[in-house]
Amino acid sequence: MLRGLATINFYADDVEAAKDWYAELLGVEPYFEGPGEGGTTAYYEFRIGDHQTELGLIDRRYAPPGLPAAPGGAIGHWHVDDVRGTLDRLLAMGAAPYTPLTEYGSGFVTASVTDPFGNVLGIMYNEHYLEMLGLR
CATH class of the missing domain: 3.10.180.10 (2,3-Dihydroxybiphenyl 1,2-Dioxygenase, domain 1)
Known part of the structure; x- marks a missing residue:
């Protein structure tokens, strides 16, 4: 059954700006970057809080259909x-x-x-x- 949050994903049209905004808010840089098309970064992930819960920022181009x-x-x-x-x-x-x-x-x-x-x-x-x- 459900045991706790592993990752929360947020989508952004400008994932670079989102990364910068969340890095300022959280006071840490993302620990992981995932590649996108054309040499861009499509995903940034932070580990934050008492349980090191993952906060993922994803380029909106990769959002599920119908989001x-x-x-x-x-x-x-x-x-x-x-x-x-x-x-x-x-x-x-x-x-x-x-x-x-x-x-x-x-x-x-x-x-x-x-x-x-x-x-x-x-x-x-x-x-x-x-x-x-x-x-x-």
Whole structure:
């Protein structure tokens, strides 16, 4: 059965710009590059967070047929220690609001943005996540 996220893929028309944007946001360079047509790079992959989850950036030319152009669908939420601060930073970097900062009680706070490349990026403070890491 499902055991945890292995890779989250985001698509971008300009995968080089997406790589630069995410490298600035994450404070690390991608550890892997995949070749595309004509000597270009079609894929960049970062390993980030407590579990080194993979975030893949893929040239939109390689997107599955029928992938909607507009943001939508499931929202994957990355745990952050400060939702407000992270949200403010994302917005300052050119992301657009998608869902507002919402406090659910019991230690859960969420928000999401659309990155400059049309992908939905969710952020969340999650007490359960910290309990599982033994950091609470």
